[in-house]
Structures are given as structure tokens and as C-alpha cells.
Amino acid sequence: MIDLGDRLKRLKEKWNRFPLAHKFAISGAAVTLAAMLLSGILTTTVMTELVLARRGDVVFAAAQRVLSPAVQDLGPSGSITRQGLDQLDAIMSDETFAAEFPYLDLWLSDGTILYSNAPGLTTHRLDLPPEVRRAFEGKVAVGFTDIASADYREHQLSTDYIEISLPLRDLGTGEIVAVAQLREVTTSLESDLWSLTIASWVTAMVVTSVMVVILFSIVLEGSRKIERQGRILSKRLAQSHARAARHRELKAEAQRASQSVTELTDKHLRTIGTDLHDGPAQSISFAVLRLDQIRRLSRTNERNAVVSDIEDILRDALFEIRSIAVAVVLPDIADLNLEQVIDRAIQQHVLRTESVIAVDSMVEPVHVPPEVAVCVFRFIQEGLNNAFHHGLPEGQALSAMLQRGVLKLSITNNYVESEKAERSDHLGIGLYGLRARVQSVGGNFAFIQNNGHTRLEMWLRDV
Structure with missing residues (x-):
């Protein structure tokens, strides 16, 4: 069995889901109907009392002249004289008077009925x-x-009447000697009262309906405006939440990028140190050891042979140092347009590696911000280095396209599935660093390996 509290709670929830205009219509109609009923009842009651009072004044003015003479000569026992009775009988015998006032009683102050046309x-x-x-x-x-009164039962009445009680005074002393009680037929008065009642109720209904319609139209307009503003605020709140979520994502990405830059810088320095230590430093150390051998040799031809070996070793070490410097130090590209930046990166790689690269470039000679130019140069440099060190010599290709402000760069090469290498760094900052660099300028980055093919791509909008 459903608890009363649960029912009330559900009703309250349904009520809260109603629009403001509907709430006003329901509550306003209920309150207005109650007020209209109360107003109608009070108006009808007041009008009835006013009509009855007015009727009593009219009847009193007319009946005073007719009934007062009959009680002027009361006998010693307080009874009406024969002449007075005849006058009263004559009055009640008048068909016109009796049709409107069928019953007449004269009362003394002690409750004695002096006269009554009701029998007995x-x-x-x-x-x-x-x-x-x-x-x-x-x-x-x-x-x-x-x-419910005893008087009604004694008269053996069966219908409702209007009872008008009039004081009758002694013309000489002005004292009240008796009270005349007339019972009037209610037919004409009820008709008048019904007409007034209907008119008052119709007037109240019309005025109330007009008032409710006007107020409802005002509330409906306000409710619709509130609903529109609520939808706008909800939409803006959702947008604010989306922006806040995006802000948190960007903040997290910025933190990760900052952390990755630190890690990549450390890794880059370790790579340079390792390359210097394992390459030129070892060669130079070996050359130093050979210098000691020259001191022990006495023959010129033997010393010349050792010197020649040392020259070759130092030449190789110098080449390795220059190769490392070329990979680390960025050439001067500040004054180059985008087409020239792409060509410079390709030419530098070809000079270093003597690779054959298929180039498909559809880039206009437009100038871009320095950070975009550096990003493009590093992307091509690292992509071609990876293709050279981890791929097959054949099949290296680069495509560049600038269309409607969107720059797309793609580097592809082939590799052997059994010799697939890990994504390690060589002479650059690695794929992870490339992704961070591309994202730092608002671009997108992708690295795909499948079926013996490798593709490195980047997209950059609003170029």
C-alpha cells in the first residue's frame, strides 16, 4: 500500500515540473473560484437583507395606517373590541390584500395572540x-x-413566507401596545431576489474571468521569457562546462608537454653526450695513444705511416662532430618562406646521407611564423632521419600540400617486418618530441606502421 507521504511527495514533484504559467492558471483558478463563490454568497446575503429591510419599511408605512386603528381601543382585559375585530376581518377578507398577505397575527408582550385569521x-x-x-x-x-419554531407548527403552515413584524403604538401615548405579524407570499420577492442573484453572479464571473485572463496573459509571457532565459542559461552553462573541461584538458596537455620538454631535453643531452663519447672521443683517445707510438719509432717511414693513421682518425672524428652539430644546430631559416624551409630541410638531409627521396610538394611560397617554420623543419629532419636509419633505402617519399590554410606533411618509407625497430632516437628529438612540438603549435600528429610501410604525418590549420 502506497504511503500518503509518498503520494504527496510525487504530487509535489509533478507540481514542481509544471511551467510557471500552468501553476498560476491552476492555483489562480482555484483561489479565484473560491473568492468568487464567497463574494457571490456575501453579495446575495447582503442584497437579500437589503431587499427585506426595504420591503419591511414599505409594508410598515402602509400597514400602520390600516392596522393601528384596530388596537387603539383595547378592552380592560387587553382584548380587541368588536369594532376592531370587524375591521381586521374586513382587511383579511380583501382578496387583493389576502393574496399577498394570507396570515395576520396581533401579539401582546406576554405572548398572547390578540387576533389571528388562522383558525383557533x-x-x-x-x-x-x-x-x-x-x-x-x-x-x-x-x-x-x-x-422549526413552535409558532410555525401552531399555524400548521406548509410553505415558506416572509414574516414582517410591525410595532403598533397608542396614538395618544406613543407606547407600543401590540405587534402585528404579517406573513407575505414569497413568489414575487423570490423572483426579484433570483434576478439580482443571477445578475450579481454573472457580473462577478465576467469580472473575475477578465481579470484572470489578463493576469494569465501577463504571467504566461513572463513564464515564456523565463523559460527562454533558462534554456539560454542552460546552454551557456553547458558551454561553460565544455570550455572548463577543454581548459582542464589543455592545462593537462600543457603540463605533460612541459614535462616532456624537460625529459626530452635531458634525453637529448644524454644522446649528444653518448654520441660524442662513443664516437669522436674514442677516436681522439685512440689518436692520443698512437702519438706515444710515434715517440718510440726511430724510422721516418714508420712515423709517417702512424701520422697518416692519426690524420685519418682525427678526420673521421671531426666529421662525426660536424654531423652531430648539423643535427643539433638549426640553420638560419628566419628569412625563408614555407616552400624554401621544406627545400632546405630536404637538401640538408640529402647532403648528409646521399639518399634518394621522392618529393611531391604543392606548397606556395608563403611566410609563416618562426615557430611554425621550425616545427616544419624539425618534422622533415626527424622524419627523414628515421626513414634513413630504420627503413629500407628504397621507397622514401615526402609529400607537402597547402590548401585553404591547411598544411599537410607526410613522410613514407618501407621497412622489413622481421627487422622492425623500436621508435628510438638517433640524431633528433624522437617521435615523442615531434608529437609535442607539433601539438605546441596547434597541429595534429600521426605515426602509422602497417604491412611493411611507415607513414609519418602532421596537419596544421590556419597557416
Whole structure:
């Protein structure tokens, strides 16, 4: 069985999902309907009391002249004289008067009924009805018949009437000597009351409906504006989250790039040191050892042969030092355009290695920022070095294309599957360093090996 709290919670969740305009329409309609019902009831009640009071004043003015003479000459026992009774009977015998006021009772202050056209009630003593008691206080009391009262049962009435209680005064002293209670047929008054009630309710409904429609249109416009602003804010928030995520990614990439630059610098220095130690330093050490041999030789021809060997050793060491310097030191490319930078990198590699490279270049002679020129030069230098050291002599190719601001460089070569080498550094900064360098200028980098072919690619936009 579902708990009442869970139901209320679900209803609250559904309510919270409603748009603001719908919430206003539902709550506003409920409150307005309740206010309209309350206003209609109060208006009807007030109008009824006003109509009854007005009716009592009219009847009092007319009945005072007709009924007051009948009670001016009360007998010693407080009874109406014969003449007074005849006057009252004559009044109630009038068909016009009786059609509108079918019952008439005259009360004394002790509850005695002096006169009644209802059979058998004259001289009876009953408890004074509230309206009669008010009339003895000098007021005209008007109200609908109380069907639960003893007076109603004694008269054996079966329908509802308007009871009008009028004080009758002694013309000489002005004292209230009796109270006349007239019972009026409600047909005409009910018709008037119904007309007023319907008119008041229709007026309230029209005014309320117009007010609700105007307010709903205002709230609907505000709700739509809030929803639009909410969608805009949600979109901007999502964009902010995306930018924040991208910022975090870029920050992480920058940290990794900074760390990799440090690691690559250390590795580069170790590589240079290793190359110098294992190459030129060993050759020079060997040449120094041969110098000691010259001192021990006495024959000229033998010393000349050793000197010739030392010259060859030093020449080889010098060549290795120059090769290392060429790989490390960047040539002057500041004044070169992009086409010339690509040609310079290819020419330098061909001079060093005497390799045959198939070049397909479709690059216009445009000038690029220095960091882009350096990136392009290093990419070609390292890519061709890798192709030379780790690939087959045949099949080395370079393609360059600049189209719609996008630069694409690709270096391909063939290799033997069984002799596939690891991605190690030789005389450059390695593939990992190339990736970091390309990404540092906003480019993309790819290295693919498959089916005996190696392809090194980079893309750079907004060149």
C-alpha cells in the first residue's frame, strides 16, 4: 500500500515540473473560484437583507395606517373590541390584500395572540418569536419563516413566507401596545431576489474571468521569457562546462608537454653526450695513444705511416662532430618562406646521407611564423632521419600540400617486418618530441606502421 507521504511527495514533484504559467492558471483558478463563490454568497446575503429591510419599511408605512386603528381601543382585559375585530376581518377578507398577505397575527408582550385569521389561535399564548420580540423594542423585523419554531407548527403552515413584524403604538401615548405579524407570499420577492442573484453572479464571473485572463496573459509571457532565459542559461552553462573541461584538458596537455620538454631535453643531452663519447672521443683517445707510438719509432717511414693513421682518425672524428652539430644546430631559416624551409630541410638531409627521396610538394611560397617554420623543419629532419636509419633505402617519399590554410606533411618509407625497430632516437628529438612540438603549435600528429610501410604525418590549420 502506497504511503500518503509518498503520494504527496510525487504530487509535489509533478507540481514542481509544471511551467510557471500552468501553476498560476491552476492555483489562480482555484483561489479565484473560491473568492468568487464567497463574494457571490456575501453579495446575495447582503442584497437579500437589503431587499427585506426595504420591503419591511414599505409594508410598515402602509400597514400602520390600516392596522393601528384596530388596537387603539383595547378592552380592560387587553382584548380587541368588536369594532376592531370587524375591521381586521374586513382587511383579511380583501382578496387583493389576502393574496399577498394570507396570515395576520396581533401579539401582546406576554405572548398572547390578540387576533389571528388562522383558525383557533386567537387568545392562545405562545413564546414570543425573535422577530416579534424585536418589534416590541420598536424595530421593524423582517425575515423568512422559521419552520422549526413552535409558532410555525401552531399555524400548521406548509410553505415558506416572509414574516414582517410591525410595532403598533397608542396614538395618544406613543407606547407600543401590540405587534402585528404579517406573513407575505414569497413568489414575487423570490423572483426579484433570483434576478439580482443571477445578475450579481454573472457580473462577478465576467469580472473575475477578465481579470484572470489578463493576469494569465501577463504571467504566461513572463513564464515564456523565463523559460527562454533558462534554456539560454542552460546552454551557456553547458558551454561553460565544455570550455572548463577543454581548459582542464589543455592545462593537462600543457603540463605533460612541459614535462616532456624537460625529459626530452635531458634525453637529448644524454644522446649528444653518448654520441660524442662513443664516437669522436674514442677516436681522439685512440689518436692520443698512437702519438706515444710515434715517440718510440726511430724510422721516418714508420712515423709517417702512424701520422697518416692519426690524420685519418682525427678526420673521421671531426666529421662525426660536424654531423652531430648539423643535427643539433638549426640553420638560419628566419628569412625563408614555407616552400624554401621544406627545400632546405630536404637538401640538408640529402647532403648528409646521399639518399634518394621522392618529393611531391604543392606548397606556395608563403611566410609563416618562426615557430611554425621550425616545427616544419624539425618534422622533415626527424622524419627523414628515421626513414634513413630504420627503413629500407628504397621507397622514401615526402609529400607537402597547402590548401585553404591547411598544411599537410607526410613522410613514407618501407621497412622489413622481421627487422622492425623500436621508435628510438638517433640524431633528433624522437617521435615523442615531434608529437609535442607539433601539438605546441596547434597541429595534429600521426605515426602509422602497417604491412611493411611507415607513414609519418602532421596537419596544421590556419597557416
